[in-house]
Amino acid sequence: MFKWIHKFGSPPFVYGFSKALSPWIGLASLGLFAWGLYLGLVKAPPDYEQGEVYRIMYVHVPAAWMSMFVYVVMAISSAVFIIWRMKLADAVAEASAFIGASFTFLALVTGSIWGRPTWGTWWEWDARLTSELVLLFLYLGYIALRSAIEHPQSGARAAAILAIVGVVNIPIIHFSVEWWNSLHQPASITRADGPTMHISMIIPLFVMLGAFQLYYAHHLLVKLRVVMLERDRRTKWVAERVQNGKL
Amino acid sequence: MTSVDAVLSAIDLTSWRGETCVLNEVSLSLSAGQILQVVGPNGSGKTTLLRTLAGLALPDDGQVMWQGNNIEHDRSTFQSQLLYLGHKPGVSGALTPRENLLAFLHVRQASPDLTQLDDALDALALGERKELPCRWLSAGQQRRVALARLVLEPVNLWILDEPLNALDVDGIAWVVDRIEEHAERGGMVLFTTHQPMPLVRRQAQQVLLSEVEMSS
């Protein structure tokens, strides 16, 4: 078991693996995007209350979900890094921070755009909106802390501690709509007694979610390679790769 | 450079700072009763080496062993046998010498000996100032407060980074005596200094660090 982890956790292996896989994942993600957008923007019926506006949901909801998902990935890999000293896990966390912040930003912007016609305001100090904003600050804090500490190893560990501590905010974001009666939609898909939305609206949503997930995987694999090269620049395997021109 | 009966040993320590390799596969070992002086010009990595040996800084490669175990695996056993005094003396300016020392003693000993504490302060010519906040003390007096711990905490291994800085002639003599005494009792001392230091009774071994070249 330990040997297995060791092999699949070794940088040269991960590097090669990522290099082989990332183009295919990228392609798959593109394909799902095209399909999801077609289903969502063309095939799905207009909403009986909101008309066509609701279609922004197909970006907003996956982006909002991904913003939380990426944070959880970051927190888990940080924990793995702290407990087992696995450097690769930290590389995953580092590679996730920026894309996670971008998803959060996207959710905020699309939510805002959606809010204008439906609630009549760009921004509302409502619990879910605020906690999503707080999540953005958490991401920014993570990135700032990492860059503010000069010794890379220390920066990595400090950032990992922050990521783990910050994970308490995730349930707060999810349940905020129930705890405070707010403007925002209550959970209509992720609820215990099944979704309340029509199936023809839900399928495109999940296709889009798949596209987002694959895009994240693609981005992660590419970024991981950059991070690994940067960190292991003094090791033999990087030197060999540079020599063979196989970056 | 490792010996069989070594209590503390470092194996191939390597430390990078930025693009500079400050410690390049440094190995050393220290056994009971030994005094080791780390020698090298300014910036050759002495402080980095001592901090790594104390477990305050992590090496990029290599390991530090205490009684055969990696110090990272059993930190508290190692640290309870270690006294490290670095460039920063660890003396709070708001507290008196006595309060400063008492805090350290109480954390490490169930019931520290108070008369011993007063004796130590007297020996270091701080007797009159033991109730004065340390921020009012002179540079040398502050260092003396930190050095008083040498006779108060019964540990095996001393790691002292330039303990003679800011001390006057009497102070230096006192520290040198303590180091020799400690080694005679079977303790171990690892230290640096740029001053010519007359170790009368025992000879110090030396580890030489060479100048650090920046790879550009």
Place this chain on the structure above:
Amino acid sequence: MTSVDAVLSAIDLTSWRGETCVLNEVSLSLSAGQILQVVGPNGSGKTTLLRTLAGLALPDDGQVMWQGNNIEHDRSTFQSQLLYLGHKPGVSGALTPRENLLAFLHVRQASPDLTQLDDALDALALGERKELPCRWLSAGQQRRVALARLVLEPVNLWILDEPLNALDVDGIAWVVDRIEEHAERGGMVLFTTHQPMPLVRRQAQQVLLSEVEMSS
């Protein structure tokens, strides 16, 4: 102890700290080309004396005269002829050695000589590190940055409080050379150190401060 051609003189300086008289009617004088070492054990008031002479601390009694005028009356004339380096080196950790030095030079000289600056850094073995933030430098390297000002700022009076602290053998030799050179060119140097310092070409006069007793 005052002489007729004294450029800097102190008359009956008295300084109290709390209930202790740290400086008790200390007088001294310094004329062109003279080197004066203030000698005394830890806590005898050397730093207090030097800070008072530089105008950084006010004495409770007595006065400091520069070319016959009380320094408090014409501060800027005095200070533009003074270089004071104290226990704290005045080196910002966020800036590189070059940036640190340039700021001081530009404040005191209309158009400082940059090649001279680079030469000085090279002479102090900081050439490779002149673009590194100073917080990454070792203790001795940081002190070297401050000491580079000795050859960069053409002033008359140097007041140096333990300039040899943290320096290695080469560094000490460099500073000693500069001090002797400065005196030979007619400059004045007032300094303290606890290290045996071989002044080869010129003899330093000494002012002896005795141990401070606390009056209780």
Place this chain on the structure above:
Amino acid sequence: MSTEQETPTVGIWQVFSTVFVRDLRIAFSSWSEGLNPLLFFVLVVSLFPLGIGPDPRLLSSIGPGVIWVSALLAMLMSLDGLFAADHRDGTLEQWVLSGQPLSIIALAKVCTHWVRSGLPLVLMSPLLGVFLNLPTTALPVLVVSLLLGTMILSLVGAIGSALTLTVKQGGVLLALLVLPLSVPVLIFGAAAVQAVVEQREALGQLALLGGGVMGALALAPVGIAAALRVGVSSGD
């Protein structure tokens, strides 16, 4: 030589009380410093009527929020230097090397911080409540919510303070790290008081805060200790 048997082991309680007493002594070594966070709290609360205007109805409707936000800022302000002095003079290194559990030492430091910053603020809050026209029935809840809330803030804030140990102007980065984590505390705390003002139950919010104290007490010391270890090792 073996000195191990000479030193009987030191109990955790002795470690805690030594560090606690030492830090309290430093904190109150001048009386003005002991009082400072409290005065800051009072000043910030009294800024609001100045910025917003003296309308009493408006003031009482924003009262709970203002008191809570000010408390949070006062805590934040006082967190800034929590470990800085110890780090600068090298004491922190000595704690890390003491061979004793660092989380106990960290907990002791947090306790001092709370006694110095949180407690006075809790004791003062009823007066400020009256000042901002809160109904007297809301005052007990105000006190209890602040009591629990400031404890959480001390504990969680100390993690941030430890993380920003080696950052040059850590103060503002500290705020960036700690504020997101303290938002839930603020929301529940202010909501509890607001509930009583509007004559509803506040037990739910208070229970959540209490749970938060428990959780933070259990987890934060370990986090602080880990962060301090990192900070000390990342160079002087």
Place this chain on the structure above:
Amino acid sequence: MSTEQETPTVGIWQVFSTVFVRDLRIAFSSWSEGLNPLLFFVLVVSLFPLGIGPDPRLLSSIGPGVIWVSALLAMLMSLDGLFAADHRDGTLEQWVLSGQPLSIIALAKVCTHWVRSGLPLVLMSPLLGVFLNLPTTALPVLVVSLLLGTMILSLVGAIGSALTLTVKQGGVLLALLVLPLSVPVLIFGAAAVQAVVEQREALGQLALLGGGVMGALALAPVGIAAALRVGVSSGD
């Protein structure tokens, strides 16, 4: 030896620009630090709706006050370490001994502080105004009032920062000294914005703030210089 004629005198402008550039370089030596006061401002503004609740009418009626109070606190926070680093590493001693007018050096340091803390906050304020539902007509006045107000706060705050140089946990004492002095700024600044919101003239308040800037520019540097001299001489 007489070296006096070797050194041509240095112009005041060169002294100013040297210190200004040096400090800017330190301030922006890492990007995150440059951004920090701004982030703090944004964070504090967004705390209020959390504490007070989301009612938009309430929020817009307290909007000007909230933005102004937050700006004041952000400035205060960043003032804390204004001279601390220079004092600790001995640079301040060197400035005092430089033989150049200390008030010019002090003014340069204040200018850096304003560029780093005040200016970004002024530029960001319209966005926050929108967030808090201020009418767009009020935004220009918000910007101008903050522009003038933050200048006064930098200048006056620096005196406080210099006075608390040797105080251990200066942050809160600093707040105590500076807040009373900055109350008039807060009152006029917030009142100017409030006036426009209520469709009244705001010129009077702005003129007063402008006068304040003039007065502070003339007097503060001398005060700061005097305070710094005292701070440096009062021990290491």
